[in-house]
Amino acid sequence: MTKKYDTPLLDELEKGPFPSFVTEMKKAAAKNAMAADELGQLEKSFRDKVTYWKHGGIVGVRGYGGGVIGRYSQLADEFPGVAHFHTVRVNQPSGLFYTSETMKFFCDLWDKYGSGLTNFHGSTGDIIFLGTVTDNLEPLATILSMNGFDLGGSGSAMRTPSCCVGPARCEWSMIDTLDITYDLTQEFQDELHRPQFPYKFKIKTVGCPVDCNASIARADLSIIGTWKGPIAIDQDKVKDYAKKGMNIQEEIVNFCPGKCITWDGNTLTINNSDCLHCMHCITKLAGALKPTPPFGAVILIGAKAPFVIGATLSWVIVPFMEMKPPYQEIKDLIRNMWDWWNEYGKNRERIGELILRRGMREFLEVCGLEPTPEMVKEPRNDPFWFWTEEDLEKKPWEEYLK
Amino acid sequence: MPYVIPDVVDVKQRKTDIGPPHYKNFLPPVIQKNYGDWKTHEILSPGLMVHIANSGDKIWSVRVASPRLLSTDTLREIADIAEKYCDGYFRFTTRNNIEFLVSDESKVKPLMDELAAKKYMIGGIGSRVSNIVHTQGWIHCHSAAVDASALVKAIMDEFADYFTTKDTPNKVRFAVACCTNMCGAVHCSDIAYVGIHRKLPRIDHDNFKNLCELPTTMASCPTAAITPDPAKKSIKINAEKCMYCGNCFSVCPALPIADPENDGVAIVVGGKVGNLRKPPMFSKLAVAYLPNTPPRWPEVIKATKKIFDAYIAGAKKHERVGEWIERIGWEKFFVVTGLPFTFQHIDDWTYAFKTFRTTAQIKWTK
Numbered sequence: 136m137t138k139k140y141d142t143p144l145l146d147e148l149e150k151g152p153f154p155s156f157v158t159e160m161k162k163a164a165a166k167n168a169m170a171a172d173e174l175g176q177l178e179k180s181f182r183d184k185v186t187y188w189k190h191g192g193i194v195g196v197r198g199y200g201g202g203v204i205g206r207y208s209q210l211a212d213e214f215p216g217v218a219h220f221h222t223v224r225v226n227q228p229s230g231l232f233y234t235s236e237t238m239k240f241f242c243d244l245w246d247k248y249g250s251g252l253t254n255f256h257g258s259t260g261d262i263i264f265l266g267t268v269t270d271n272l273e274p275l276a277t278i279l280s281m282n283g284f285d286l287g288g289s290g291s292a293m294r295t296p297s298c299c300v301g302p303a304r305c306e307w308s309m310i311d312t313l314d315i316t317y318d319l320t321q322e323f324q325d326e327l328h329r330p331q332f333p334y335k336f337k338i339k340t341v342g343c344p345v346d347c348n349a350s351i352a353r354a355d356l357s358i359i360g361t362w363k364g365p366i367a368i369d370q371d372k373v374k375d376y377a378k379k380g381m382n383i384q385e386e387i388v389n390f391c392p393g394k395c396i397t398w399d400g401n402t403l404t405i406n407n408s409d410c411l412h413c414m415h416c417i418t419k420l421a422g423a424l425k426p427t428p429p430f431g432a433v434i435l436i437g438a439k440a441p442f443v444i445g446a447t448l449s450w451v452i453v454p455f456m457e458m459k460p461p462y463q464e465i466k467d468l469i470r471n472m473w474d475w476w477n478e479y480g481k482n483r484e485r486i487g488e489l490i491l492r493r494g495m496r497e498f499l500e501v502c503g504l505e506p507t508p509e510m511v512k513e514p515r516n517d518p519f520w521f522w523t524e525e526d527l528e529k530k531p532w533e534e535y536l537k
Numbered sequence: 538m539p540y541v542i543p544d545v546v547d548v549k550q551r552k553t554d555i556g557p558p559h560y561k562n563f564l565p566p567v568i569q570k571n572y573g574d575w576k577t578h579e580i581l582s583p584g585l586m587v588h589i590a591n592s593g594d595k596i597w598s599v600r601v602a603s604p605r606l607l608s609t610d611t612l613r614e615i616a617d618i619a620e621k622y623c624d625g626y627f628r629f630t631t632r633n634n635i636e637f638l639v640s641d642e643s644k645v646k647p648l649m650d651e652l653a654a655k656k657y658m659i660g661g662i663g664s665r666v667s668n669i670v671h672t673q674g675w676i677h678c679h680s681a682a683v684d685a686s687a688l689v690k691a692i693m694d695e696f697a698d699y700f701t702t703k704d705t706p707n708k709v710r711f712a713v714a715c716c717t718n719m720c721g722a723v724h725c726s727d728i729a730y731v732g733i734h735r736k737l738p739r740i741d742h743d744n745f746k747n748l749c750e751l752p753t754t755m756a757s758c759p760t761a762a763i764t765p766d767p768a769k770k771s772i773k774i775n776a777e778k779c780m781y782c783g784n785c786f787s788v789c790p791a792l793p794i795a796d797p798e799n800d801g802v803a804i805v806v807g808g809k810v811g812n813l814r815k816p817p818m819f820s821k822l823a824v825a826y827l828p829n830t831p832p833r834w835p836e837v838i839k840a841t842k843k844i845f846d847a848y849i850a851g852a853k854k855h856e857r858v859g860e861w862i863e864r865i866g867w868e869k870f871f872v873v874t875g876l877p878f879t880f881q882h883i884d885d886w887t888y889a890f891k892t893f894r895t896t897a898q899i900k901w902t903k
Contacts, residue, residue: 148833156686159607162608177675180675181832190679206679228558231630235617237563238616243540244542256633276548305578317557320556324555349631351810412812415813421578421579422578441782443757483753483756483757
């Protein structure tokens with residue numbers, strides 16, 4: 136029997152239709168002493184309106200610099216079961232697909248070596264095993280490895296890459312997000328397991344501009360599938376939508392950011408050269424419209440949460456890149472930017488922050504990228520810019536004004 | 538593949554850097570066969586969609602909510618259900634929902650019946666409220682200014698009908714981050730909650746030199762409010778510059794900032810990540826502070842309802858919260874929601890000037 140705590144505040148959260156995390160904690164607490172004390176400490180947090188976790192400590196497994204986040208309770212005397220309550224990150228399969236057999240293996244493993252509590256999944260995408268003691272880490276990692284699984288990233292490392300459901304179950308995926316994620320994860324195992332960067336580096340891949348994995352908001356490197364061909368139109372199906380009550384003018388034409396769609400009640404016309412590739416018409420007229428090749432990806436850099444300079448969205452560095460195995464172009468690009476970031480980045484400076492500090496020009500030159508209008512919303516509106524000695528030698532107007 | 542958990546583990550034999558297993562091991566046969574060759578999909582009900590391949594093959598996905606924090610008991614139950622109806626195949630969505638992947642149409646209804654009988658909350662597909670992405674909160678984090686799971690539970694209970702049955706003009710994405718570190722991407726969500734502090738960190742001068750690094754601590758401050766205090770071998774904080782972000786505490790345990798009486802929740806609105814129609818947008822401040830009132834944060838729920846109800850009443854079909862606000866204008870947003878506009882709503886940080894209204898275009902609301 137595990138210790139039972141009175142939890143009147145948490146009990147309140149077992150009511151209502153949404154599945155209750157408290158019920159989950161109680162299920163684990165019934166058979167696991169760590170989970171029981173976790174529940175007890177949480178009730179105290181709810182009573183006192185404050186967290187009782189200490190700052191993380193450094194724990195890990197042999198040969199790795201990450202994958203485990205040390206966590207200790209401030210109240211180890213009162214709740215000894217959570218004196219150590221470390222998080223283990225396990226690299227998830229691309230697309231978050233599982234089989235029952237695999238899930239039961241995780242359950243058996245975690246009941247034996249941890250609290251019985253998990254997250255499916257952590258924000259970055261890893262499988263999270265929530266709460267174990269230092270001595271269990273080596274056997275846990277060994278058994279995971281025996282069975283084909285490995286730890287995920289933490290600290291100043293490449294973080295576990297993640298992606299949307301992609302071509303596994305989506306008609307709009309224009310790149311193989313699962314394969315790209317798997318391939319990049321395998322390619323950069325050293326950078327994933329052994330923190331060697333100024334700070335974290337996240338890679339997220341999505342199949343189309345709908346961005347079902349929020350890559351543009353939370354990945355240092357966002358890979359977003361897109362297309363260059365015209366949008367193929369099945370006029371009969373468009374008419375079906377109209378017949379079923381869709382107001383094509385209101386719902387499709389008026390919402391088009393490129394103002395490139397017309398509808399005469401019979402035929403939908405798209406001026407593809409003005410299309411912004413936003414996906415609105417394609418998603419709302421599912422089955423009637425579809426993107427056509429060439430397919431590739433927009434590559435963007437620099438998204439992060441607010442610290443230190445404020446939240447950023449990723450911005451375009453390559454408007455269109457073909458994404459075919461073995462993905463050499465993106466791998467070379469990643470290695471180039473990492474070299475530069477390792478050289479110049481300050482401690483805890485994300486790559487986007489470094490670019491803002493040293494300028495896009497330096498970044499683009501390091502990456503071997505030419506400036507293009509697709510990289511900006513608009514050109515600068517101040518009159519202050521740099522000229523290099525080399526620039527001063529050039530007389531491009533002699534060419535373009537001929 | 539057969540999994541093994543030996544009684545005796547030789548940890549020295551561990552293979553490193555093997556990476557995750559190949560995803561193909563976990564894909565149902567119908568997905569393996571039609572991988573990258575899907576034609577279209579239809580949403581049959583709020584928790585059920587069918588994807589149709591060019592070959593004519595179909596796969597049905599049944600979506601249920603999950604609190605993300607799952608016990609092994611529940612995971613085993615999910616695995617059993619998947620075995621019974623889905624040949625063992627299921628997945629999770631990026632918003633923590635569970636999706637059962639059914640290859641045999643005759644098993645869809647019995648699956649949904651069993652899920653309903655077991656009180657799973659079925660829904661979340663299409664133009665409605667989906668599950669909430671969130672952070673760890675008091676369950677497992679040292680810097681949480683608010684609990685995350687409890688807020689999620691309280692919000693989802695309140696808006697449950699919009700997950701299971703009712704429509705919204707477009708998707709409504711809630712998100713919860715328990716501090717401004719925002720390890721969940723709440724800065725681009727329709728309606729998001731951020732745990733905030735409102736008072737200075739308390740400097741533990743005796744322990745600073747043992748626990749913290751001076752340059753790292755100074756560099757962590759977004760407003761350069763931290764300067765050295767050589768006499769004490771510690772630091773000083775300029776109270777006029779500090780905006781209570783807590784980033785210094787992230788790098789220095791001797792600067793605790795958690796404060797039960799003054800910590801609480803801010804609500805930000807109008808963000809999105811997709812490129813549909815308008816480019817991705819950040820969320821902006823709607824409510825600067827509401828107190829921490831566990832277990833259900835009723836003030837937060839009431840304020841959310843004001844925003845949510847005004848959106849439902851005022852948005853055109855397909856408009857996300859941010860698109861609706863942009864169309865009606867922020868002056869109208871504060872009128873239709875009944876939320877007060879305060880000094881805290883006017884930016885005074887680095888890029889403040891970008892948010893000031895540099896035009897005479899104004900909608901009169903009074």
